[in-house]
Amino acid sequence: MRTGKSILLSLVMVGTLLVSACSSEPAAVEPSQGNGSQVSGQNQTGADAKTPVSAGLSEPVLASDLSKLPGSAKERTDTVIVGLTDPSGAFTPYFHQTGYDGNVSSLLYASLVTVDDQGVPVPDLAEKWEVSEDQLTYTFHLREDVKFSDGSPLTTEDVAFTWTLLHDKAYDGGTDLTSIGVKGGQDYKAGKAESISGIQIKDPSTISVTLEKPNATALLTLGSDILSKAYYGKDYKFGELEYIKNLHATPVGSGPYKLDKFIPGQEVRFVANEHYYKGKPKLERFIYKTTEGDTWQFIETGEQDYGSFQATQDNLDKLKGLGFLNLVPYTPSNYGFIQLNLEHEALKDKKVRQALTYGLDRQTIYVDSNQGAATLANIPTSPISWSYTEEGINPYEYNPEKAIALLEEAGWTVGADGIREKDGNQLTIHFLGSKRQSTDIFIAVARENYAAIGVKFEPEQFADFNSLVAKVESGDYDFAAFSTPLLTDPADGVVAFVNGEVKGYDNPKVKELYARGLETTDIEERKKIYHELYQVLNDDLPYIFTSYGKSVIAYNGRLEGFKVNPFRGIAASLPEWSLK
Known part of the structure; x- marks a missing residue:
């Protein structure tokens, strides 16, 4: 599992925005979900990114009728509001307690x-x-x-x-x-x-x-x-x-904004930095709204100016129907995964990990339930990365028969109550996830899938992300659902497998390939190395890789200067935003 500061530096993908937060390594984040998603990224090394696209939307769509803009949004003349889950208040780079802190500091500090x-x-x-x-x-x-x-x-x-x-x-x-x-x-x-x-x-x-x-x-x-x-x-x-x-609470940075006020549970207020080297931002004020609530409601009522949603046809039709939103297709450079507690005896066995992957209908959970607004992930990198490959990669298509065979090979036999046993212990999976519709879908499918192969499935859901993190850090879990932040360099997506973050995982071949991938700047040479590394990790499964999300960004049609960077999100263009 991820521990300590690493997991607490989560860049969470639930709710509303895309911004950047600097770090030299990725951290676990909550997986993107059905209604809205918040995506945060890092500044890392990369090249040759593909153009981001989404299911059902290939080109940006402009607002069709700005007269429909809610009154509350029309009244704002120098302020844009974006949603964010409540940060901890540790706004100093390198010392964040949660990824939400990174969302804040990305506007307060600049990088070389x-x-x-x-x-x-x-x-x-x-x-x-x-x-x-x-x-x-x-x-x-x-x-x-x-x-x-x-x-x-x-x-x-x-x-x-x-x-x-x-x-x-x-x-x-x-x-x-x-x-x-x-x-x-x-x-x-x-x-x-x-x-x-x-x-x-x-x-x-x-x-x-x-x-x-x-x-x-x-x-x-x-x-x-x-x-x-x-x-x-x-x-x-x-x-x-x-x-x-x-x-932490009184930051001095060099970014486009200064911290005006942090009101926990309500909002983080920013004011334009007149000393910013590119010039004072066009928007005098920017607000992260940290109040708990539904992204759809905040967008519909004009309480927020921005939201990121899964690119389902239902969402696209609804967003277009509002009339006052500009829409942009977007595929983030991250991947979703199920973190495994490899310190638990059963999960130390690669055959068990493979069985639990074959025995999980990921297509239904991540693709079909989201109307195609996702694709399955089988390696720790995004399809928009130059390192991505499907060559020699096992897709782990749903196959309960294969799962059963692997469990039998691993010595797990069916007990009197239908649950597999070994050395007097039942094969039980304690799953941790957030309280939301997509987690409900996962639980429903996983419970049925695993019952069919003799695995007891015990889910636990958390309304508060920090509580979920605390539970993971305690070690009292088998599975936990997360996603990475935005990844630019392929090293960012695999570093957790070599630096001790994934407790209980130690593969010398992975470490060797990781080191070789860093020792050259030749993209083609690195590509060969990472392809081999992905094959090893795809076979080892220190994580169960889950999905790549497809999103649509919806923002106030009055907002000008908006751009989205696949690796940095909205932070790069924020100083150029203005309200017409």
Whole structure:
């Protein structure tokens, strides 16, 4: 299972929006669902993304009748409202308690490097960079006169501080900067050095960092959000990071917006940052509405200006019928999965994991029930990724006979009550999921499917995502339904299988292939490596891979400047939004 900060950095896909949140690795999120979905993403390395599409909608559709716009939406002249599940208030990058915190901080902070809508790295706070011929040294050049939201200058001292902080022995957040192997990084973390030798400040706008070996994800891992040394480093002492918690609620960033007010359970209010390097955003105010409720209702009444929905024909017809919404087809770069507790004895056996996959009618659960607004996933990457393949991949089509045969081979025989037993223990699956219609469908189908092959199925649902996370962290589960955040580089989709996040899973071949995939920047070479890696994971099934969702984005027809990036969501275009 995912543990600690990793799972708490969830970027949840329920409700309403697509934004970006920076991290060097993916985290578990709730799977997208039938009525509305919220998708969050990361800034990572990638290339050659395919054009996003959705079932039943291939081109954007403009609002047909803006006169139908609800009065509450017409009255707003300088504010856009988007829904978000209530964040925890830990708004400092690298220290988020939930992915919802990342949704907030993505508007408050800017990164050195970001990605365009093809997943290609492009400048952000850094106007340019160079990579040495041996792929070991990265030199970043900051833009002139870049400032934090308090008006103070952003320099390479802040960049060096951020990189150093993430090497601190007390840092336990979701970004593992040590994984890219900065020269001298481990010595600093071990307390053997007072600084990191691989980090060299050339001048206030130029900084270089040297790695121990090439790493394909280094550019954007290093190029993530920058923290103010004067603010976040004022009280910094090696090995002591508790003080940063006192700064979470009063962020100082360099992004397009500043935090105006956070009212837990109600909203997060932002005001445009006049110091933003691209210029003050066109929208003076932006609000995340964190009140619990139905996305459809909020959109219909004009309480929210944006919603992301599964691209079912029913949803498309209803959205078009409202008249005042622009619609955009969208396929996010993530995948859904069932997290398995591999520390439980039965699930340690690959044959059992395969049997439970063959014995689950995923087509009915994820595709048919959603009117085709999804496709089945069998590997840990999205179909829009350059690494995607179906060659040599087992589709695990529903086959209860095959499931029964595998369980018999694994020594699980049917007991007197019809439930399979082994060594005096029944084969029971304790499933955790959120309270919603799609989970109800999963439970109904899974209960019937597993009863047919002699597996006892015990579902448990949670209205509150954090409660679900706590249950998973306690280890009291067998299955838990999640999805990844937006993934750009294929390494992001498989890192959990090599860094210990998936407790109980340790495959040397997976680790070897993962390392090889990072040691070259040649896309074709990496593609071969990941294809082999996907075949191994497809056979091993440390997760049961479930689906790729197809969405339609609906937004207020008055909203201009709206664009969606398959890898960053709406955050990239938000500073350009305006209301006509």
